[in-house]
Amino acid sequence: MKKYLNLNNIFSIFFFVTLFIIGISIFSHYGISIDEDNSRINGLVSLNYIVELFNIEIFDKLKTLSLPQIHEYSEQGNGVIFDLPLSIIELTLSLDNSREIFLYRHFFTFLIFYISLIFFFLILKKRFNSHLFGILGVLFLFISPRIFAQSFYNSKDIIFMSLNIINLYYGIRYLENSNLKNGIYFSIASGLSVGSRILGIYLPILICIFKIIQILRSNILIKEQFLKLFQIFLLILMFIYIFWPYLWADPIINFYKAFINIGVHQVGIYNFFLGNYIPVEFVPWNYSFIWIAITTPISYIILFLIGIGIFFKRIVNRLFKIDEKSVYNDLWRGDKEKIDILFFLNLVIPLVTIIILHSSIYTGWRHIFFLYPSIIFFTIYSIKIIRIYYIKNLVFFLSLSFLIISPTVLWMYKNHPFQYVYFNSIFKKNFNEYFDADYWGVTNYHALKYILNSNKEKNLFYVGIIGKGDLNISRSFLTIKEKEKIIITEDINKAEYLIDSYSRWDAMKISKNELLNNNQFKNYYDIKINEVPINSIYIRYFK
Numbered sequence: 021m022k023k024y025l026n027l028n029n030i031f032s033i034f035f036f037v038t039l040f041i042i043g044i045s046i047f048s049h050y051g052i053s054i055d056e057d058n059s060r061i062n063g064l065v066s067l068n069y070i071v072e073l074f075n076i077e078i079f080d081k082l083k084t085l086s087l088p089q090i091h092e093y094s095e096q097g098n099g100v101i102f103d104l105p106l107s108i109i110e111l112t113l114s115l116d117n118s119r120e121i122f123l124y125r126h127f128f129t130f131l132i133f134y135i136s137l138i139f140f141f142l143i144l145k146k147r148f149n150s151h152l153f154g155i156l157g158v159l160f161l162f163i164s165p166r167i168f169a170q171s172f173y174n175s176k177d178i179i180f181m182s183l184n185i186i187n188l189y190y191g192i193r194y195l196e197n198s199n200l201k202n203g204i205y206f207s208i209a210s211g212l213s214v215g216s217r218i219l220g221i222y223l224p225i226l227i228c229i230f231k232i233i234q235i236l237r238s239n240i241l242i243k244e245q246f247l248k249l250f251q252i253f254l255l256i257l258m259f260i261y262i263f264w265p266y267l268w269a270d271p272i273i274n275f276y277k278a279f280i281n282i283g284v285h286q287v288g289i290y291n292f293f294l295g296n297y298i299p300v301e302f303v304p305w306n307y308s309f310i311w312i313a314i315t316t317p318i319s320y321i322i323l324f325l326i327g328i329g330i331f332f333k334r335i336v337n338r339l340f341k342i343d344e345k346s347v348y349n350d351l352w353r354g355d356k357e358k359i360d361i362l363f364f365l366n367l368v369i370p371l372v373t374i375i376i377l378h379s380s381i382y383t384g385w386r387h388i389f390f391l392y393p394s395i396i397f398f399t400i401y402s403i404k405i406i407r408i409y410y411i412k413n414l415v416f417f418l419s420l421s422f423l424i425i426s427p428t429v430l431w432m433y434k435n436h437p438f439q440y441v442y443f444n445s446i447f448k449k450n451f452n453e454y455f456d457a458d459y460w461g462v463t464n465y466h467a468l469k470y471i472l473n474s475n476k477e478k479n480l481f482y483v484g485i486i487g488k489g490d491l492n493i494s495r496s497f498l499t500i501k502e503k504e505k506i507i508i509t510e511d512i513n514k515a516e517y518l519i520d521s522y523s524r525w526d527a528m529k530i531s532k533n534e535l536l537n538n539n540q541f542k543n544y545y546d547i548k549i550n551e552v553p554i555n556s557i558y559i560r561y562f563k
Contacts, residue, residue: 050462067107135182139188164317312385324398448550468483
């Protein structure tokens with residue numbers, strides 16, 4: 021009991037309880053993205069497939085839904101490891117209210133992210149042999165505005181990032197002790213990760229390559245070790261198959277189709293990038309690097325560059341000094357350096373793969389959020405070195421750490437719940453001139469709420485949209501009484517209000533002033549970040 025009730029563990033428990041309380045207190049504050057209904061249908065399609073395949077007489081509601089066949093639904097390439105269980109819960113609890121359905125999806129999205137924070141803490145605590153650096157790493161990940169906000173509603177990219185963290189943890193455990201139990205845990209975690217997004221296949225392959233190197237280095241029972249590794253590899257394939265119903269009918273062909281789709285470009289979708297609309301098939305190689313650089317706190321980036329620079333220098337020196345007689349006779353010495361290399365490759369391999377395959381990346385860098393924990397890892401790597409060599413005083417070190425994160429915390433508090441439109445000081449005041457802001461239309465829900473609250477005596481509001489977006493999904497997130505008051509119209513002549521979330525993914529240039537003046541609209545309210553409008557409401561007036 022004393023082992024688990026020491027001061028470090030008590031503080032760690034208190035820390036994670038605090039994070040959980042924060043999450044459950046505010047998860048209902050966020051709007052809804054235009055992709056969330058697609059993800060929900062993704063789970064229902066797979067559930068319907070399973071029910072029909074095994075002729076299960078449950079979930080009568082499925083029969084009333086007009087669902088496509090599993091091989092016809094494009095979202096199946098994303099996997100359903102999150103969406104399928106939530107569809108089962110939704111139908112089991114007979115949830116009919118769309119707000120309740122999406123709210124519980126938001127809660128579970130945060131819950132999975134929260135669980136991954138615990139695993140990230142365990143990885144960092146093991147690597148740096150310190151509760152403090154584990155907690156700092158979790159803080160840096162948690163206090164990253166875009167990651168924080170999307171952890172409540174992005175059931176695609178945040179879920180994949182979270183499952184990837186868990187897979188990393190069990191992969192590290194398997195490399196340290198390759199017994200059957202750790203192998204099974206690692207196989208399950210790999211199946212879950214790939215079952216979220218097919219790109220997750222790179223991590224179990226990477227771990228297996230590390231294991232092969234370990235086997236060759238050990239020179240002990242090589243054949244037996246390779247046989248055990250092959251068994252784990254088969255287990256990984258088995259769990260991928262089990263967790264992804266799309267593969268059941270034809271695992272090889274369907275897996276190949278899903279993998280090929282990584283590089284398929286979504287024709288007609290444009291990124292607003294550096295002031296120009298660029299088709300996704302022509303996204304420049306530095307697209308992701310620039311997005312990460314402008315939407316991550318500057319202090320994090322500086323610390324990351326220091327950490328990755330020190331690590332890279334160490335690796336290069338190690339390569340040049342490798343020989344039979346030198347103590348520097350291997351790429352890593354011990355488990356800690358092996359974890360460093362693993363995180364480095366976890367960052368580099370996907371980036372290089374995406375660049376080589378010229379994969380479709382759009383709506384910011386959300387598709388590669390799963391790389392962000394590796395960025396935070398090297399941020400903590402840098403802080404650890406600074407602590408060892410330059411700051412001996414613990415109080416001063418903690419004070420400095422507080423100063424690093426406090427500006428971001430204050431910004432997040434001030435701009436709650438719109439942290440998903442965070443830009444650092446590089447483009448703080450004019451980001452709207454160069455980049456997409458609310459590309460998922462999450463603020464549209466808040467715009468509808470403002471319209472309702474600004475005139476509570478009115479019974480009906482006819483609302484239209486400027487540009488691209490889906491106000492119907494935002495309307496579905498309102499309460500039943502609120503939904504009855506909102507009528508979404510595509511006819512501008514009928515609209516009393518117009519909402520503009522500045523989403524132009526079709527690159528269609530709109531002469532907004534002319535549109536508004538000709539149809540007798542004036543500015544009514546702006547949702548702003550850093551004094552820059554990210555969503556505007558216009559109301560009809562009569563001359």
